[in-house]
Amino acid sequence: MVDVQKQINIEEIWEILEAVPDPEIPVISIVELGVVRDVKIINEQLKVTITPTYTGCPAMDMISVMIKAALEDRKIENYTLETVLSPPWTTDWMSDETKNKLKSYGIAPPAENTQDKNSLLGKPLQIACPQCESKNTVMQSQFGSTPCKSLYKCNDCLEPFDYFKCH
């Protein structure tokens, strides 16, 4: 077991984690979502650090189970999984590539940075429809199918869609 462990390097661990999808939005990985904060090897033991998106998000338990399964699939058994709260998770960590993936999946990505003025003042945002790009959209429900989303409707193509909230 120790031999197997030694052959694993940090880059391989990141690759393994990048292959673990978000359980609710399988088109992006937990690394792209920003849930995985750190991977380290300390005294030959692997330490993976994750952070929750929303405090009550039920997907977090699922994510821990999936990480364990992915590691153990590769015969990595000498590891610890730690959850940290600080710094708090933010959608600012999402790359443009990740945002595009969300959009092609039909979810409008976070429209701005959390430090932007409108966001801080809680002003309503102009969200582009992920189907037809129209900005003639209206919020139907501030809360949606998961804690991280709101429900919108496009007034042009009339499709309802999820918006990944800026958080």
Place this chain on the structure above:
Amino acid sequence: MLKQKISAYSILLGDQSLILGQRLGELCGHGPILEVDIAMTNIALDLLGQARLYYQLAAELSDTYEDEDQIAFLRREKDYNNCVLVEMPNGDFGDTIVRQYLFDVYHLMFLNQLKESNEKRLKAIAEKSIKEVRYHLNFSGDWILRLGKGTEVSNQKIQKAVDTLWPYTKELVQSSELETEMHGFGIAPNLADLEDEYYRQVKSKFAEAEIKLPEDKWSQIQGKKGLHSEHFGYLLSDLQYLQRSYPNSKW
């Protein structure tokens, strides 16, 4: 010992979130419209998540409690230190949303102070929760305006709820002995510092929503001492049913 007191303080904070979360959870599948149903349960989920963080910290520091479930499910009525406002029944939607608004204004102000705490784990919970509570306040504040300035009936219902719940707001901004002591250690905010700003915000929203302020009368300030309303026992019997009937059961 300080460790035990921080544990007790963390339980008090967890109790507020747990009990309001439990109340909102009662609306699952019973909301007046689908969007509100989803919103109330989403807010409940955030509050339960926050309660878990406070309880996990409390259990880690405690000599009495082994884990978060024991704290949430196996205490007696008088061991809960939540303020009475959060245990008030859902009533009609006016009662539910006024209770929510009165709590959310306090909650956001409180967390903004708690994030300056020198207890770094409480600080981290505050920083995490603030982002969620902003959404809660947006939601409840919008409804106060919409219903207050809506129809004659909707205005009356909000007015009735404000008249009923107003006396329970004082407790939010008055420190218990434990909170005062924690403030002395730089761990907890001084709640008295929040009082003026709290009432300024709430009064200005009610003025905008055409809601009259009730007279300041007798005020209920007992929850933090473990003295609860007659509604609380029923809430606990629901909340604790599973652990009491099937001890040590796990999800």
